[in-house]
Amino acid sequence: MRYMRNKAGLLNLGVSMVLALLAGCASLGVQRPDNFGEKIEGAYTTVGLVRDTGLRLLQAGKIADQEAQVVQDRADALRAGIEAARDIRKVSEAGAESRLQAVLLTAQYITNCLDEREQPRPEGAEPLPTLAVCIQKQDPPL
């Protein structure tokens, strides 16, 4: 239950659940996506969750406007990746799948960084890197 005590952790859990859903988990009351369109649906939902969490962290004073803008910009990149995957599919199914997987992986990286901001920090611990640095360290730009 400790994991549930902070909202970023909850978002991380939520995104993980969406990813698990996309990977084949059918225990959420939503049937396992077995076609490209259903995976795209899940990706749109994930981007929305990233934006919602950014908004809540901003409103709660957990992140500053500059950090929130980073979240927004990365969510925009995810969205662009989804639209690109839809376009690529017109010429290449495998290419579209690959692009979509990259989008979902990046979404996971972003939520990892948001989650990190919610974890209690031990006394004397080094300050966290900025969100931009945190995300960049894990993932190259889309």
Place this chain on the structure above:
Amino acid sequence: MSNSLLIAQLILDYSTSLSQLAALQAKARAENREPTDEELDKLGEGDDVKRARFQAAIDDARSRRISGSQRPPDM
């Protein structure tokens, strides 16, 4: 807003998102087909709304920070 309220809101949003996703999937599956481009576009439009709301909050926070930093120091 308290953390518990924020978490409750997040759970609600997450549940709503999953419900919408489930409804779309159910509709498409009932008709034994993939979601149409129109249905996917609607999800995109929903994200546009979330984006606009988030950006407005960012702009508001930025304005408050800038106006606060321009205030003359207390004497």
